[in-house]
Amino acid sequence: MTDSRAMVLGCSPRKDGNSDRAVQEIVHALQEQGRPVESIYLRDKKILPCIGCRKCETSRNNRCILAGKDDVQEILDNMQACEHIFFSSPIYYYHVPAVFKSLIDRGQSVYEVWAARGEPKLDLKNASCVLIAGRKKGERLFEGSLLTLKYFLHPLGFALNDLCLRGIDLKEDLERDADSRKMIRDFAVGINF
């Protein structure tokens, strides 16, 4: 069952850095529109990595054997129940940080549910990601993350739109960059620029 809530996931291991600042901007922008929103930070959660056992291919309801041993099932269920989900993540080595990738890999059990149903066409809801990279250069800086997110989110029932920001590196960089913060707020409420 979907409710009207939006969920914002902060995906950086660094507390109070740029992705956390972006989470604040997204939350405030949505609240200003009177939309219910909750935020979580993945680093505060227990997220065990997928061990590749493939049990979710054949288990009842494609349940992961790690479900209930950490916070992942609750996060995935919560995401699916929301109308709109947001991610705010730094780029680490041309991809997302390990804590975020661990959550993504655990999405395999959701993929198996979708596959077992014959890969039905889904009525996709919106997922929005803000990706933040320290470097200004690098044509393909965001490519890997965006591809991964697209295929992680599809079986969960979401289509991805993205805002990719470059040259934001030091912990206070986004705090000092009012233009980028405005871009994030506009992106959160669906204003095109």
Ligand SMILES: Cc1cc2nc3c(=O)[nH]c(=O)nc-3n(C[C@H](O)[C@H](O)[C@H](O)COP(=O)(O)O)c2cc1C
């Ligand atoms: C382990 C590590 C790997 C990184 N790899 C990249 C990279 O490949 N490209 C890039 O532009 N920035 C890279 N950065 C810089 C971060 O993307 C940048 O500092 C970002 O602002 C961090 O966001 P945060 O404050 O939310 O953690 C890396 C930083 C770390 C700590």
